[in-house]
Amino acid sequence: MKIGIPLETRPGETRVASTPDVVKKLVGQGFEVVIETGAGVRAGYPDADYEAAGARLSDRAGAYDVDLLLKVRRPDEADVEAMRAGGLYIGLLESCGEDAILPSLLAKGMRVLALERMPRTSRAQSMDVLSSQSNIAGYRAVIEAAARYGRFLPMMMTSAGSAKPARVVVLGAGVAGLQAIATARRLGADVYAYDVRPETREQILSLGAKPIDLDLGESGAGEGGYAKELSDEAKARQQAALADELAKAHVIVTTALIPCRRAPVLVTEDVVQRMRHGSVIVDLAAASGGNCPLTVADEIVERHGVTLVGLTNFPALVPADASAFYARNLLNLIEIMFERGESGPQLKDLSADDITAAMLVQAAS
């Protein structure tokens, strides 16, 4: 059973789907691992480390011509072209509804395990790349804010007087939001947080932040622990009630995403205008239209004296750890997909396990 790990080719992508540590485990389990030359270099994993772990270095064609392809980012047509017909693909598809690449994959007889379809069960948690990568995004968002904010995050008491701690507001208390709260608290900021799901209140408090309570007349708790979309009326109430809290913030980290929908507007232009000159907004929803309408995806812009960070790939800024977590997620997944056979690992029936069944995208679906 041959596993391939290609170099990710999306602009700005620095991660790699597996690391030398994990490759060593896979080889130990009887897999043959082929890695494209230079695939891990940007993440801090040199080719020599993969070789030492038992992988074989190869050109691009060799890394794609495998039984099981491990990818981070969505493949393009050229990637599909290079795949071995009838193989297995594990990676993010990054698609909602109509998708040009999926028919190409299926036409080639590929069986696709789409990582964004991972069920949100406790058994699946150790394989959930959305969760592991969001965690990293939440950490890195606060580091980015600290690097772009013209003041200290912590309170500073010096002989030249003291500086008050920054007031940080985190919108959305999912995995990314909770890690953003934790990181901003570590740095000594005064942290406030808001989420439409009332059950997040206790988690916010447990991290030392103050929950912002708004009365919307309805709950935003949706299926599977995700947020659902609010009614228009509730959205308007939410914006108005949030505005005063947000205008007082010096750093805002927004993480409000609804799967396969445009991100909700939580930070209006009016709020940006009211914020203090030099404040920073890190909009983790930039790729989905942004939680602030002034955010520009993949850019850092200044509007009304406020810096808006619209970077869309924060995990790629922490590529060593992001790849390590991603690789371990995939290792955990692979371990439930295969059983030990005499001639090496044998693929189990993917439709028989609720995790792989949920992720599997087949021609019929």
Next chain:
Amino acid sequence: MKIGIPLETRPGETRVASTPDVVKKLVGQGFEVVIETGAGVRAGYPDADYEAAGARLSDRAGAYDVDLLLKVRRPDEADVEAMRAGGLYIGLLESCGEDAILPSLLAKGMRVLALERMPRTSRAQSMDVLSSQSNIAGYRAVIEAAARYGRFLPMMMTSAGSAKPARVVVLGAGVAGLQAIATARRLGADVYAYDVRPETREQILSLGAKPIDLDLGESGAGEGGYAKELSDEAKARQQAALADELAKAHVIVTTALIPCRRAPVLVTEDVVQRMRHGSVIVDLAAASGGNCPLTVADEIVERHGVTLVGLTNFPALVPADASAFYARNLLNLIEIMFERGESGPQLKDLSADDITAAMLVQAAS
């Protein structure tokens, strides 16, 4: 008594010598304050705030044609040209030994208070800009390291496994070093620190870091709490003994400066080669030749897989708080320089106070 605050014109400088808060106090004490249009904008202080504080906006010529000029960075010939003859200058001179600008200043009859000559006494501490700005540099250096390091600084326990905390080594436990230690500790890193002055050991421990003990055969404690230069023999012993500790580090922040000397080499090329791929060195001595010979002043370079940050003006990256501290330092200094008179503040005899006497650079000296 007219005070002038010009726009700083050095490339990359974003600070301003006074802030609206401090201007308000100066105006309250009877000073007339003139500020160059846009002087505070890059630091997050709009012109309107200075006007509201009682300052008068002016062009460059007006901000220089004053009794008392408040500057951040060393003036150039054009600045001296614009100064009112016989005026007072407060600012950094940034010069050692021979200096072309000082004769120009003195030829114009300026009395110069050089902020780097501030005595290191407890009474002077609230006026010490070297200290307040070093504090900021130490904080910002660690934020920069976190933003350039491809992994987490804190330990992370996730369902995809855990990431160990980064191993951070801080060289030099002066004001910058101690703040770097504190910030790295806040972020959850495992912090080690080294200083030639044995008396810093307790401060290092009190911040939760581990002191690195080396036997050099002599102490590096110099006059006034600064470090002195070691003998060549002791330097060689220091490098060798440090090398093993440094090679294990993932982030190094170096702060070893000796006034008016080339910075000592503490991180050799051999150490950089031994460090893990993706590690980061922030060299706060970059402007004085660097504590690492591979550092390039004002640049961020990669050598042997390690990122070397050679930025030379970290306070300018936190311009709002840096300017606020600087402005308060200057306010505290001005308060000992003047006494209340019937027609406004009256300059006292600068040679009569040990602080101003130490700072004063006069034609005779």
